[in-house]
Amino acid sequence: MPGAAAGPGTVWWEGWxxxxxxxxxxxxxxxxxxxxxxxxxxxxxxxxxxxxVTFDNRDAGLSTHLSGKVNLGAVRAALDRxxxxxxxxxxxxxxxxxxxxxxxxxVATAHVVGVSMGGMVAQTMAIEHPARVRSLTSxxxxxxxxxxxxxxxxxxxxxxxxxxxxxxxxITAMVEAAELLxxxxxxxxxxxxxxxxxxxxxxxxxxGKGRQLAAxxxxxxxxxxxxxxxxxxxVVHGSADPLVSVSGGRATAAAIPHSxxxxxxxxxxxxxxxxxxxxxxxxxxxxxAATPA
Numbered sequence: 001m002p003g004a005a006a007g008p009g010t011v012w013w014e015g016w017x018x019x020x021x022x023x024x025x026x027x028x029x030x031x032x033x034x035x036x037x038x039x040x041x042x043x044x045x046x047x048x049x050x051x052x053v054t055f056d057n058r059d060a061g062l063s064t065h066l067s068g069k070v071n072l073g074a075v076r077a078a079l080d081r082x083x084x085x086x087x088x089x090x091x092x093x094x095x096x097x098x099x100x101x102x103x104x105x106x107v108a109t110a111h112v113v114g115v116s117m118g119g120m121v122a123q124t125m126a127i128e129h130p131a132r133v134r135s136l137t138s139x140x141x142x143x144x145x146x147x148x149x150x151x152x153x154x155x156x157x158x159x160x161x162x163x164x165x166x167x168x169x170x171i172t173a174m175v176e177a178a179e180l181l182x183x184x185x186x187x188x189x190x191x192x193x194x195x196x197x198x199x200x201x202x203x204x205x206x207x208g209k210g211r212q213l214a215a216x217x218x219x220x221x222x223x224x225x226x227x228x229x230x231x232x233x234x235v236v237h238g239s240a241d242p243l244v245s246v247s248g249g250r251a252t253a254a255a256i257p258h259s260x261x262x263x264x265x266x267x268x269x270x271x272x273x274x275x276x277x278x279x280x281x282x283x284x285x286x287x288x289a290a291t292p293a
Contacts, residue, residue: 011056011063012056012062012063013055014034014056015051015052017046017051018132019105023051023109025107027114027115027118028215031209034056034061041271041276044280056196057097057118058089059211060203065205066088066089068088068207070210070211074220075087080215091216092128092219094124109133110134111137112126114141116139119141119142120141120142120144124138124219134177137283140249141221142249143221143222149247154181155181155269161176162206175189175192181270182269182272183267186272186274226252229259232284233259233260234260235261236261236263236264238265244269250263
């Protein structure tokens with residue numbers, strides 16, 4: 001069931017499963033769209049008795065896109081000298097978008113699951129909107145502390161490569177970036193290319209991705225604030241993640257009281273189906289530990 005929810009901007013969302021079941025809000029990563037989630041993963045959560053809600057973050061997919069290109073070099077320079085960077089929004093605004101979507105559905109509380117940047121948004125939501133978060137799952141994410149979760153050379157190449165202006169070139173670049181981040185031995189070039197074509201044709205906005213990255217940088221270190229989280233929390237990270245190194249996941253788990261940490265050997269910055277049984281088992285156990293709505 002797709003729909004558009006009005007708030008500060010339009011948030012495009014889709015639902016899986018019975019709306020009467022406990023809600024699971026899925027928050028996606030940098031530049032990703034709701035169609036980036038593997039449908040079978042969402043379906044599995046739904047048949048386990050959950051109403052799964054996916055949505056496009058601002059500046060991605062069919063949700064509101066801002067205008068103007070952020071000067072990331074200027075943002076980084078401002079942060080390096082301790083100044084306030086000039087950015088259109090921060091992770092707090094993205095977390096407020098997610099809370100506004102729950103208002104519109106309406107859903108009082110949800111199990112909030114975030115991947116990569118989505119994990120940062122989910123963490124921020126648990127910090128700033130704790131009454132809306134029944135449980136928190138932070139996957140392949142980090143705390144905002146610049147000394148942890150740093151990318152390696154492959155991660156930097158995937159993150160900072162500017163896509164060519166033409167469709168074919170942009171899709172090729174998306175596939176090459178995905179290969180750099182993939183779990184070793186699991187990359188399927190044909191499947192990734194088909195997905196990249198779908199996402200390009202649905203919505204392609206490299207400047208929007210830049211604005212999201214600026215929001216991450218400008219939001220700073222959440223380590224101290226993560227100590228305020230009281231809901232059941234699960235932190236999952238791959239040991240071979242090239243984009244957000246495993247130190248980011250370990251630091252996140254250490255910062256959140258009573259969190260459960262699951263480190264998946266050899267997993268990169270993706271969600272290969274091979275690892276779903278472990279991931280889903282850990283998620284469903286955390287959901288079950290939450291206080292009923």
